[in-house]
Amino acid sequence: MATIQDRWHRRNRQTGELERTALYGTGKRYRVHFRDPSGREVTKAFGRKVDAQRWLDEQTVALVRGTFVHPELSRQTVGQWAETWFAGRSHLGPKTLASYRSLLRARVLPRWEHVPLGRVAHGDVVAWVAGMRAAGLSASRTRQAYHLLTSMLDAAVKDGRLARNAAAGVDLPRLPTTDRRYLTHGQLADLADHCGPHRLLVLVLGYTGLRWGEAAALRVRRVDLLRGRIEVAESVTEVEGHSVFGPPKSHARRWVPVPRFLRDDLVDHLASRAPEEFVFPSRTGGPLRVGNFRRDRFDRAAVTVGLAGLVPHELRHTAASLAIASGASIKGVQSMLGHASAAMTLDRYGHLFGDELDAVAERMDAARADWMRTEGSSGSARWSAD
Numbered sequence: 001m002a003t004i005q006d007r008w009h010r011r012n013r014q015t016g017e018l019e020r021t022a023l024y025g026t027g028k029r030y031r032v033h034f035r036d037p038s039g040r041e042v043t044k045a046f047g048r049k050v051d052a053q054r055w056l057d058e059q060t061v062a063l064v065r066g067t068f069v070h071p072e073l074s075r076q077t078v079g080q081w082a083e084t085w086f087a088g089r090s091h092l093g094p095k096t097l098a099s100y101r102s103l104l105r106a107r108v109l110p111r112w113e114h115v116p117l118g119r120v121a122h123g124d125v126v127a128w129v130a131g132m133r134a135a136g137l138s139a140s141r142t143r144q145a146y147h148l149l150t151s152m153l154d155a156a157v158k159d160g161r162l163a164r165n166a167a168a169g170v171d172l173p174r175l176p177t178t179d180r181r182y183l184t185h186g187q188l189a190d191l192a193d194h195c196g197p198h199r200l201l202v203l204v205l206g207y208t209g210l211r212w213g214e215a216a217a218l219r220v221r222r223v224d225l226l227r228g229r230i231e232v233a234e235s236v237t238e239v240e241g242h243s244v245f246g247p248p249k250s251h252a253r254r255w256v257p258v259p260r261f262l263r264d265d266l267v268d269h270l271a272s273r274a275p276e277e278f279v280f281p282s283r284t285g286g287p288l289r290v291g292n293f294r295r296d297r298f299d300r301a302a303v304t305v306g307l308a309g310l311v312p313h314e315l316r317h318t319a320a321s322l323a324i325a326s327g328a329s330i331k332g333v334q335s336m337l338g339h340a341s342a343a344m345t346l347d348r349y350g351h352l353f354g355d356e357l358d359a360v361a362e363r364m365d366a367a368r369a370d371w372m373r374t375e376g377s378s379g380s381a382r383w384s385a386d
Contacts, residue, residue: 002034002060004052007045032056036070037063044071062163073161074118078152079109081117081161085152094244095237100148107132107145117156125149125167139173146172181314182321182352187305194301198293200265201280204230205312208256209319209337212312213237214248216287221275225263230256232338236287243287254338317349324352 008029010019028045030052035041042059046052062069082104089097111128112120125146132142146167153165183191183206192202205215213235222231232255235248248254258266270279282288290312302310316337323333330353334345 002032002056004049004056005031005033006049007031032059034059040070040072042070069118069160069163071118073159075116076161077113078115078117078120078149079113081156082109082152085155088155093237093246094239098239099144103141103145103148107137107141108149112149117153117161120153120166122166122168122170125170129170129172133173139175143172143175146170180317181307181310183307183315183318185322187307188315188318188322190305191301191307191310194304195297198280198297200262200269201288201293202298202315203262203265204258204280205315206318207259207262207322209316209323210256211235211249211316211338212290215280216278216290217245218279219275220270220273220277220279223258223266223270223279225258225267225270228258228260228263230258232256238289238291243289248338250338250340252338252340254335256336320345320349321352324349 006029007027008020008025011017028047030047030049031043031045032052032055033041033043034056044052044055046055086097086100086104089100092100129142129146132145133139137145150165150167153162153167156162157165188203188206192199192206195202201215204210205212208230210218210230210232214232217234217236218230218232219234222233223229224231231253232248233253234245236243236245238244266279273279277285278287280288282292294312298310298312302308320333320337323336328336330342330345333339333349334342337345339345339348
């Protein structure tokens, strides 16, 4: 039962009169006392009884609504909670975790490490976001730092340490819009030819849509030349200078089609390789690193063919555009790229299906013309006679 105790006075059981206690003249006079739904004791002292009653009323409402949070839980600092939060993120990839750790050290902890979870205020988060932008941090990095903080606070809400996430709903800087480049067959062939020994790798990236990590981790036994398929079952990422292998993005294996003209090149390329060897190894036989690939060949080749600034990931976009132009369906492109849903494929490449919409209109015109030749003319005559 909730009570407000006068810590300075107590009532004499015999006379009923108020008597001073040993605490008279020290500390705050009124103490609220009650137990939360889990049985833990909650106490808080106030100088004025009206303040004590107001706080008790607020806690009573929170108890009824189910939003009550024990003060001890919300006193944990953001820095302390961050370690607990990271311990529960074992399902994330090594590269993602390393990126989160970097953001935490560089952007989140300098501002929030010693702030109790319950003291994180919406206005302070707004000022923090604005401060990062004013300091010249990119919109992308600012958004990433903000989302890391809100993810930790969302978890604190689920853990019963916060009644709500005070960081939610902050206006974020917009990401700059960039035009994607989709290479033509001719541009892709020209680029591949200027990449020398990496010619086949560039063509595989540009026609299958493999992510760089998937191509770098691809082993000979995953290439089925008879069926014209590549099994994507593994990926490699660079984390603090080390190659870390794991499942592909979204943890979903998939089979990717290989155009016939590439199969002939792959036959010669794989002829003397063992099943466990990498299809596109580095000079030492390990997985090829994207930084070395760009420095040695790709970047200079891109400049030479008039595609300065091109990055390997844009070959994945090229694969999508070439597949769509050849008549592939949305579901087909989704399967090839390994997207989690067709909606994701549409969000990224829906605008490339414009030509297909034109083709649909043409087919509808042709269908109506056939109908007019067979049934439409007689139908029109009947309507006229009536």
